[in-house]
Amino acid sequence: MLNLYNTLTRQKEAFNPIEPGKVKMYVCGMTVYDLCHIGHARMLTAFDVIYRWFAASGYDVTYVRNITDIDDKIIKRAAERGISAEALVEETIADMHADTGALGLLRPTFEPRATQHIGGMQDIISKLISRGKAYPAANGDVYYAVREFDGYGKLSGKTLDNLRAGERVEVDPNKRDAHDFVLWKAAKPGEPQWQSPWGAGRPGWHIECSAMSCHHLGEHFDIHGGGEDLQFPHHENEIAQSEGAHGQQYVNYWMHNGFINVDGEKMSKSLGNFFTIRDVLGHFDGEVIRFFIVRSHYRSPVNFTDGILNDAKQGLTRLYTALRGLALPASSGIDWNNPYAARFKAAMDDDFGTSEAISVLFELAGEVNKSRDVQQARLLKDLAGVLGLLQRDPEAFLQGEAGDGLSAEQIEALIQARKDARAAKDWAESDRIRDQLTAAGIVLEDSAGTTTWRRA
Incomplete structure (x- = not known):
C-alpha cells in the first residue's frame, strides 16, 4: 500500500484513488517571465519522481502541470525588454523545456497555458458570483469574499481572525474585507485583455489553476502539488474558489515539497545567492543536479552548495562505475520480489522515500562491484x-565533456604514452604522465593490464 503525506490532514495516509487504477494529479508550474531557478528544479524534479513512481506502480497517471502565461511579472518584464508579452512567453517556455530536459524530466500528460482557459475561468467566477461568494467592485475588478467560505484556512491552518497577525494588511476601499482576493482584474491601457461579463480585463493568478485543473481532471481529483511556498495563499485560495463554485471537495491529497537553501540561507537575489538552473548547468551535469535533489526526501529542506553538489557527483560516479564494462541483458522488467527491489519499493511506498531508495542502490552497486x-x-x-x-x-x-580540458583523444594518447613508458621501464616518465593527467582532472584506473579513465 502506497502512503503519502497529506498537507490537508497533516499526516501520512494510504493512497486510495477516486477511480481504481488511475491517478489524476495537478502541479502548479512556472510563471514564464524568466529562467527557472534551482528552487524550481527541486519542485519539478520532486513531482517528476512522484509521477514516475505512480506509473511504475501500475497506475494510469494523468499528470497536469500548468504554465502561467499572463501575469503582472510577465507584463513588466516584457515592457522592460521592449518586446511583446507573447514573445517573452514563447522564449521563456523554450528555455524552460531545455532546462527540464537537461534534468531528465518527463513531459507531463498536459501542459496547459492559462490564456487557453479564459472562458473556464469566467465560468467559475460567474458561479461564485451567483452563489454569493464573489462580487464585482466599483473599480471593475471582481473579488472573492473569503468570509463567505466557511472552510477558508483549512489547508494552511490560518484563520481569518489571526491571518497575518502583527502585519499590516493593505486597505483597499474596493474590497468588502481586506483579505478578499482578486478573481478578475479590470483592463489597463497597453496590457493584454479579454472581454468578460464584468468588462474587459484579465484573470487573477489564483483562478487560473482552478480552471485548468477542472478542465483536465474534473471538479474533484486525487492529488494537487507544488512548492511549500504555494500552500498559502495560492492553494488556500484555489480551494475556496473551486469548492465555493462546485459545492464539493476539490482535492483529496495535497502535497508540497520543501525549500532549497543556499549555504544555509533562503535563496534571494538581494543576498546574491540566487542561481538559475542554467547557471548550475554551466558547472554540473544535469543528472548530477537531479541526483542531488532526488537523494533527499521531497519534503525535507535541502542545502545547496558547490561542495554538496560535488559530493553528489562523486556519489553518482560510484553508481555509474558499478555498471562500467558490463554488457547488460535487455530489461525484462523489475522483479519486485527480489530483496533489493522489495526494499526499494517499500521505501518509495512510504511517502516516496527516495533517500532510502538511493541507499538500496548503493548497496546493490556494492554487490555488483564484487560479483x-x-x-x-x-x-x-x-x-x-x-x-x-x-x-x-x-x-x-x-x-x-572536455570543456576547456583535455579531449578524449588527447587523454587516450597520453595513456598510450604512459603504457609505452612502463613497457620501457621508464617509471619517471610514466609517473610524469599520470601526474599530468591528474592535474588535468583525469582519474586513471589500472586493472588486469588495462587502463580506464574518468573525469574527476
Whole structure:
C-alpha cells in the first residue's frame, strides 16, 4: 500500500484513488517571465519522481502541470525588454523545456497555458458570483469574499481572525474585507485583455489553476502539488474558489515539497545567492543536479552548495562505475520480489522515500562491484531508472565533456604514452604522465593490464 503525506490532514495516509487504477494529479508550474531557478528544479524534479513512481506502480497517471502565461511579472518584464508579452512567453517556455530536459524530466500528460482557459475561468467566477461568494467592485475588478467560505484556512491552518497577525494588511476601499482576493482584474491601457461579463480585463493568478485543473481532471481529483511556498495563499485560495463554485471537495491529497537553501540561507537575489538552473548547468551535469535533489526526501529542506553538489557527483560516479564494462541483458522488467527491489519499493511506498531508495542502490552497486553479475547490474539500472537515473552509457557519463580540458583523444594518447613508458621501464616518465593527467582532472584506473579513465 502506497502512503503519502497529506498537507490537508497533516499526516501520512494510504493512497486510495477516486477511480481504481488511475491517478489524476495537478502541479502548479512556472510563471514564464524568466529562467527557472534551482528552487524550481527541486519542485519539478520532486513531482517528476512522484509521477514516475505512480506509473511504475501500475497506475494510469494523468499528470497536469500548468504554465502561467499572463501575469503582472510577465507584463513588466516584457515592457522592460521592449518586446511583446507573447514573445517573452514563447522564449521563456523554450528555455524552460531545455532546462527540464537537461534534468531528465518527463513531459507531463498536459501542459496547459492559462490564456487557453479564459472562458473556464469566467465560468467559475460567474458561479461564485451567483452563489454569493464573489462580487464585482466599483473599480471593475471582481473579488472573492473569503468570509463567505466557511472552510477558508483549512489547508494552511490560518484563520481569518489571526491571518497575518502583527502585519499590516493593505486597505483597499474596493474590497468588502481586506483579505478578499482578486478573481478578475479590470483592463489597463497597453496590457493584454479579454472581454468578460464584468468588462474587459484579465484573470487573477489564483483562478487560473482552478480552471485548468477542472478542465483536465474534473471538479474533484486525487492529488494537487507544488512548492511549500504555494500552500498559502495560492492553494488556500484555489480551494475556496473551486469548492465555493462546485459545492464539493476539490482535492483529496495535497502535497508540497520543501525549500532549497543556499549555504544555509533562503535563496534571494538581494543576498546574491540566487542561481538559475542554467547557471548550475554551466558547472554540473544535469543528472548530477537531479541526483542531488532526488537523494533527499521531497519534503525535507535541502542545502545547496558547490561542495554538496560535488559530493553528489562523486556519489553518482560510484553508481555509474558499478555498471562500467558490463554488457547488460535487455530489461525484462523489475522483479519486485527480489530483496533489493522489495526494499526499494517499500521505501518509495512510504511517502516516496527516495533517500532510502538511493541507499538500496548503493548497496546493490556494492554487490555488483564484487560479483560483476550482469543480472544484478540490470536490476541496478532498472531501479535507478524509476528515479530517472543511470540511463546513459557509463562511459558517456564518466568521461563527460572536455570543456576547456583535455579531449578524449588527447587523454587516450597520453595513456598510450604512459603504457609505452612502463613497457620501457621508464617509471619517471610514466609517473610524469599520470601526474599530468591528474592535474588535468583525469582519474586513471589500472586493472588486469588495462587502463580506464574518468573525469574527476
